[in-house]
């Protein structure tokens with residue numbers, strides 16, 4: 001996902017803020033970077049393929065009162081210098097995150113009007129269109145309104161016009177962009193980490209809003225050009241939550257933060273008072289059907305939520321990959337609840353799914369990590385996970401917080417189906433959970449031993465049943481996205497319907513078994529792959545632990561209440577993935593081709 005930073009201020013710190021801000025956004029994944037700034041009353045642009053450090057060598061310690069910067073995750077055109085941002089055309093210079101869907105027809109029209117294009121990007125077309133309109137209107141506010149009525153798609157744009165070096169302009173639709181308020185200086189950014197070092201006060205823009213920002217004033221307008229009042233919010237996180245705190249990788253830090261994150265997320269909604277168990281959370285029991293829509297790991301968390309809500313709340317739940325949900329025939333009505341699960345709150349497919357759900361009169365709930373993000377503002381209700389800023393592209397702590405919150409929803413709806421004895425036992429288990437997590441997270445020797453058997457492999461299989469299958473899917477995704485080893489997760493009973501043909505001598509199979517009621521069945525499946533030569537790692541809990549010869553490695557985790565068992569089970573798989581990626585020298589925090597949030601379809 002692209003990153004945007006912009007600055008305007010009396011301290012003339014544009015270059016410092018742009019470079020440091022873009023570096024804080026590197027976690028989003030990118031393949032080129034660039035900045036534009038005012039130098040001797042002219043906009044200078046420096047942009048390079050590759051990392052931000054490639055820009056620094058061209059910068060002395062210039063001072064500049066206004067500038068915009070960009071890290072590009074290529075969507076249209078190769079990740080080369082000419083396609084990187086900022087783009088300049090006529091009197092306009094812009095940076096852009098998103099996709100202009102009708103850029104081809106606009107480009108053809110502008111070519112007919114004499115415009116010549118250098119790059120393959122939709123952004124250069126947007127820049128030329130802004131210039132074309134401005135040449136007709138000679139008014140930037142009107143230009144932006146006409147622009148928004150002309151283009152289709154998603155855009156977060158930072159803009160500088162040659163006729164107005166006092167003001168930085170920001171335009172937002174379906175792509176993240178915030179405005180931040182400093183002292184005698186103001187900023188724009190894709191996400192808070194970019195400017196948290198300079199200020200924690202920010203303004204969120206709604207779709208269609210645009211802003212005119214100078215060193216002492218921020219004016220926000222709606223898409224009709226009417227000036228609107230905006231609340232200045234305070235970001236909850238702090239700069240330390242953005243740094244590595246001594247860990248080698250953000251992913252390692254975030255894995256280790258999970259005990260604290262789970263405690264914070266549970267405490268946000270649980271009172272520990274058996275007679276009034278919940279706070280800050282509606283009950284949701286009036287719905288006849290729940291649809292969980294999400295992508296990637298968030299969808300895997302949704303699968304766990306499905307199993308637990310159906311078991312404890314007796315409400316049928318469908319889990320839908322958001323990019324599929326938005327194009328299928330839907331059977332939604334006012335008795336349906338659509339739960340959108342998203343760490344970033346900016347995933348385009350999940351956001352679109354929410355919009356479609358609302359068009360079908362379903363109520364919508366967001367389980368979101370980033371406060372004030374687009375999905376958080378689009379859903380009727382939002383329950384925030386308390387994971388703090390998650391920097392590593394591969395999610396860990398936010399995934400766990402999503403799982404914890406979905407468990408709480410299952411408990412909240414189904415609390416009357418649980419006797420007081422079990423409820424008391426569950427609350428006791430919740431109290432022990434952070435310590436149990438800490439112990440599991442500090443067993444590196446075992447995880448490193450297992451990683452040694454895996455890091456040279458070409459294919460790795462994960463199997464499990466019911467919730468353990470959902471966890472196997474997440475373990476498989478973690479492994480492949482940071483180590484680049486091909487891996488697949490299968491329902492344990494499914495392997496023999498075809499894929500077992502791939503099992504050879506030494507093929508690694510990681511089997512997850514934590515549900516005693518179905519453990520025997522899964523152990524039979526494990527023996528099937530073991531008898532064909534598989535190298536088996538058994539991840540089980542004390543309840544299902546067996547001594548036998550059908551595995552080579554065994555990880556035994558504590559048995560806890562079913563509603564929170566997944567929060568323990570996933571931890572060894574996260575740690576093993578991390579150790580495998582380290583052994584392979586992979587770029588753990590920013591895996592190739594990946595972005596922290598996929599704000600394009």
Ligand code: AGP
Pocket residue numbers: 295296297298341342343344345346347350393394395396481595596597598
């Ligand atoms: C998980 O490690 C991946 N980074 C990815 O699958 C992610 O979970 C997915 O893109 C959804 O992102 P979101 O939670 O921000 O919507």
